[in-house]
Amino acid sequence: MDSILVKGGGSLKGQIPIAGAKNACLALMPATLLSEEPLTLTNAPRLSDIRTMTQLLQSLGAEVTSLQDGKVLAMSCHGAINTRAEYDIVRKMRASNLVLGPLLAREGHAQVSLPGGCAIGARPMDIHTDGLSQMGAEIELKDGYLLAKAKGGRLKGAVIDFPFASVGATENIVMAASLAKGTTVINNAAREPEIVDLVECLRAMGAQIEGEGTSTISVQGVDRLGGTTHRVVTDRIELGTYMLAPAICGGQVELLGGRINLLAAFCDKLDAAGVTVTETANGLSVARANGDIRAVDVTTEPFPGFPTDLQAQMMALLCTAKGTSVLEEKIFENRFMHAPELIRMGADIEVHGGTATVKGVDRLKGAPVMATDLRASVSLILAGLAAEGETKVSRVYHLDRGYEHVVRKLSAVGAQIERIAE
Numbered sequence: 503m504d505s506i507l508v509k510g511g512g513s514l515k516g517q518i519p520i521a522g523a524k525n526a527c528l529a530l531m532p533a534t535l536l537s538e539e540p541l542t543l544t545n546a547p548r549l550s551d552i553r554t555m556t557q558l559l560q561s562l563g564a565e566v567t568s569l570q571d572g573k574v575l576a577m578s579c580h581g582a583i584n585t586r587a588e589y590d591i592v593r594k595m596r597a598s599n600l601v602l603g604p605l606l607a608r609e610g611h612a613q614v615s616l617p618g619g620c621a622i623g624a625r626p627m628d629i630h631t632d633g634l635s636q637m638g639a640e641i642e643l644k645d646g647y648l649l650a651k652a653k654g655g656r657l658k659g660a661v662i663d664f665p666f667a668s669v670g671a672t673e674n675i676v677m678a679a680s681l682a683k684g685t686t687v688i689n690n691a692a693r694e695p696e697i698v699d700l701v702e703c704l705r706a707m708g709a710q711i712e713g714e715g716t717s718t719i720s721v722q723g724v725d726r727l728g729g730t731t732h733r734v735v736t737d738r739i740e741l742g743t744y745m746l747a748p749a750i751c752g753g754q755v756e757l758l759g760g761r762i763n764l765l766a767a768f769c770d771k772l773d774a775a776g777v778t779v780t781e782t783a784n785g786l787s788v789a790r791a792n793g794d795i796r797a798v799d800v801t802t803e804p805f806p807g808f809p810t811d812l813q814a815q816m817m818a819l820l821c822t823a824k825g826t827s828v829l830e831e832k833i834f835e836n837r838f839m840h841a842p843e844l845i846r847m848g849a850d851i852e853v854h855g856g857t858a859t860v861k862g863v864d865r866l867k868g869a870p871v872m873a874t875d876l877r878a879s880v881s882l883i884l885a886g887l888a889a890e891g892e893t894k895v896s897r898v899y900h901l902d903r904g905y906e907h908v909v910r911k912l913s914a915v916g917a918q919i920e921r922i923a924e
């Protein structure tokens with residue numbers, strides 16, 4: 503299993519290109535199941551999660567070809583479809599549940615393994631299944647699989663009130679509703695940029711959808727969808743992660759492809775902490791002048807609030823801020839697994855339930871630490887870049903789910919970082 507070795511201390515300067523969004527691409531890929539015509543995605547990120555989704559779609563009968571070193575995914579689903587998504591693949595990644603809506607919409611039935619929880623929380627699927635049931639699906643759980651069947655062979659439109667603005671449930675229902683009979687309205691829909699990206703692609707395929715980016719999405723079902731070529735939106739979480747690198751280490755880095763409107767709440771917190779973010783012709787420039795980072799309080803919320811997927815990385819910054827910061831995690835019940843690892847590096851953090859209190863220390867110290875999940879792993883790398891001495895982050899397979907070429911990107915701006923095989 504590989505580890506990442508980081509030597510802390512130096513400031514950073516240069517440019518980092520930001521990839522297409524993992525979480526957009528993972529929702530866009532299953533959309534190929536909705537059409538017999540080709541769907542091509544450009545600006546795809548090169549990640550293990552994308553390879554897992556490729557494997558899952560291929561197991562269902564889709565053709566998925568990776569071109570241009572993985573940056574382009576050419577997909578097509580014109581033959582017979584296997585409607586059973588097996589546990590062996592689904593268990594690797596929760597986003598596998600995004601094949602449920604498309605399979606049900608196209609074939610009228612599906613068997614999809616329940617993905618189970620993960621390190622950050624239990625992550626049930628009740629909002630997905632309740633919504634599909636309202637659209638006329640009969641769903642039962644058998645042997646760990648959701649067995650779903652559309653009454654009369656085709657889903658029908660419904661007005662669905664989500665109890666929480668779930669990202670995945672919004673994506674599943676929007677895809678299912680695109681081929682359903684009649685109109686579906688989702689109230690309290692998620693508003694994330696990845697949903698806007700999915701809807702733009704579905705619309706180009708012929709879907710009739712309104713309201714993406716707002717809390718009410720309306721979908722008028724059509725009989726068939728065509729193909730298209732779609733560019734995956736910029737990964738705002740990779741963007742925010744690399745914005746924190748110069749914030750923690752000092753220096754100035756330009757994030758190519760970055761836009762403030764993808765991360766406004768996060769940029770406000772950086773500003774309050776004393777980090778300068780400016781828009782450039784090609785992206786965003788982030789600079790930390792000499793001087794302390796100020797403590798700030800952070801509460802994670804659905805978009806447009808502060809993203810839970812940047813909470814761990816923000817905590818790494820606040821470990822050396824002047825004063826005490828309070829971080830409240832409101833999305834996932836167990837998303838502070840990085841705190842004990844940061845404490846091993848000398849951070850002063852107390853966690854009580856969904857609240858972490860971080861008292862800034864002068865300096866973190868390098869240590870061997872273990873990644874527990876995707877964003878935790880990169881927060882330890884960021885902490886290591888600022889720490890005195892050497893930090894070894896093990897279990898890097900978590901990192902490979904969501905960050906392509908992390909060593910290459912950070913080395914290019916002057917970080918001392920290498921990947922070692924053990």
Ligand SMILES: CC(=O)N[C@H]1[C@@H](OP(=O)(O)OP(=O)(O)OC[C@H]2O[C@@H](n3ccc(=O)[nH]c3=O)[C@H](O)[C@@H]2O)O[C@H](CO)[C@@H](O)[C@@H]1O
Pocket residue numbers: 525526528596597623624625626627628629630631666667668669670671804810811833834835
């Ligand atoms: C592949 C992908 O896009 N992953 C993102 C997606 O995950 P995901 O789509 O799984 O996140 P959701 O928005 O669905 O989950 C948010 C909260 O709702 C709960 N919930 C969700 C569905 C459900 O049926 N019942 C239920 O109780 C979850 O347990 C969690 O506490 O959005 C999360 C919240 O921004 C991000 O952290 C993930 O990176």
Ligand SMILES: C=C(OP(=O)(O)O)C(=O)O
Pocket residue numbers: 525595596597620811876877904
């Ligand atoms: C939680 C994440 O991903 P997933 O929903 O795939 O677990 C993430 O990207 O931070």
